[in-house]
Amino acid sequence: MADNLKNSPYVAVKVNCPVCEKEIVQRYVKSKFYQPVDIEKDHHVQTYKWVDEQYNHIRPENYYIWYCPFCHFADENDVFRGKIDPMWKGRLDFIAEKILKAGKDTEGFQAKVGNEIDITRELIVTEQAILSHLLACYIQESFLTTNNRMPHKASRFFLRLAWLYRERATLGSDGSFTPGQYLSFGDFLNALKYIWPEMPLNENDALRSASVYYVDLLNQSGKDDDIKKEITLMFLLLDLFRRTGDLDEAYGYVRSIFTLAMKRRQATKTMLDKGVHSGQLSAQQIEQMQGLITWLTNAIDDASSEGDAVNEAIFWKEYESARDIALTCNPMLPTKVVEVLREKEFHEITARKVANMCRPPKGKKVATDLPTLEVLREKDRQMKQARMSQSSADEQQEQEGTPESGDSGAN
Numbered sequence: 001m002a003d004n005l006k007n008s009p010y011v012a013v014k015v016n017c018p019v020c021e022k023e024i025v026q027r028y029v030k031s032k033f034y035q036p037v038d039i040e041k042d043h044h045v046q047t048y049k050w051v052d053e054q055y056n057h058i059r060p061e062n063y064y065i066w067y068c069p070f071c072h073f074a075d076e077n078d079v080f081r082g083k084i085d086p087m088w089k090g091r092l093d094f095i096a097e098k099i100l101k102a103g104k105d106t107e108g109f110q111a112k113v114g115n116e117i118d119i120t121r122e123l124i125v126t127e128q129a130i131l132s133h134l135l136a137c138y139i140q141e142s143f144l145t146t147n148n149r150m151p152h153k154a155s156r157f158f159l160r161l162a163w164l165y166r167e168r169a170t171l172g173s174d175g176s177f178t179p180g181q182y183l184s185f186g187d188f189l190n191a192l193k194y195i196w197p198e199m200p201l202n203e204n205d206a207l208r209s210a211s212v213y214y215v216d217l218l219n220q221s222g223k224d225d226d227i228k229k230e231i232t233l234m235f236l237l238l239d240l241f242r243r244t245g246d247l248d249e250a251y252g253y254v255r256s257i258f259t260l261a262m263k264r265r266q267a268t269k270t271m272l273d274k275g276v277h278s279g280q281l282s283a284q285q286i287e288q289m290q291g292l293i294t295w296l297t298n299a300i301d302d303a304s305s306e307g308d309a310v311n312e313a314i315f316w317k318e319y320e321s322a323r324d325i326a327l328t329c330n331p332m333l334p335t336k337v338v339e340v341l342r343e344k345e346f347h348e349i350t351a352r353k354v355a356n357m358c359r360p361p362k363g364k365k366v367a368t369d370l371p372t373l374e375v376l377r378e379k380d381r382q383m384k385q386a387r388m389s390q391s392s393a394d395e396q397q398e399q400e401g402t403p404e405s406g407d408s409g410a411n
């Protein structure tokens, strides 16, 4: 028995609810049992490596939000364990009565959602985690005034909710979780939206809500705050906007990262040069500055490749309608096409690429057709594949060396 417990990935702890103070048993997953392997740009862990394959179905992030079945309060587990940031503690004390009162309404959001959450189960499936996260998001949004909201909490909760929706969409559901009298989980969510109209129903909705709070968080950070933190947050926003298809917003962050990182790198270089010259910097300060310069250089490179990716996404999004317009140009001359597309406010990247495609084929005076989106996509896919297999072949050759050519060179 003791051995069994030791080998279980779950830890059960008794805690007191920070709102109603009743004692509850909560669970988390021991971090030494797993390791994140594939992490997406928005920090979502796609796959974990477990010490034992039998645990592969467990998602540790499903245990991030804890829920109290007595008062229907939900928050990150640290808050239940007493690790609560003083600012949130003050606000929570202030709204506790309201949460308790609203929780008693059987037709209210808290009770409706809460009644479907069973905290006695060890395995928390995605649907149940979605519900506890929805509750935590609801509490952040519904009991605090706009001025009193805590963007660092709300942003995180909505982002995590988005991950769970993504997992449900990509990994699928085993269908075993259907709340109460509803036909499906989706039906239940739709019913909940009547009570909380701003409720995110899918990944995109949740990402949009998260980005609103992350923008707030970015605006709150002072000018001389930690530059790495600020740029990391900008990269996250870039990714969130790219995912929701708000490509202009995403490109805006590419530009902001670029400008900020370039400026700070230049300023750090100047300071470093001066300091080294005058001998006023300690070895540690010099090392720190050099580290920052390298970090910023990497950020500039990353922003540049992100910019290319966003531009490509813009092109794909606009291609079909740009093609339609280009085909109405008679004759379809590149100079004419670029002008018309610019006039119609297509992005420069689309205007130029499509115009380029309108160059007359060999032996013809003008181009008369453009590939459809599907054909172009397929061509692009093949080209990328060819490029990839070429570069892996190059790599292999490099690794193996080329003794034959080396020998013949010597002869």
Ligand SMILES: [Zn+2]
Residues within 6 Å of the ligand: 017, 018, 019, 020, 021, 022, 068, 069, 070, 071, 072, 073
């Ligand atoms: Zn409680």
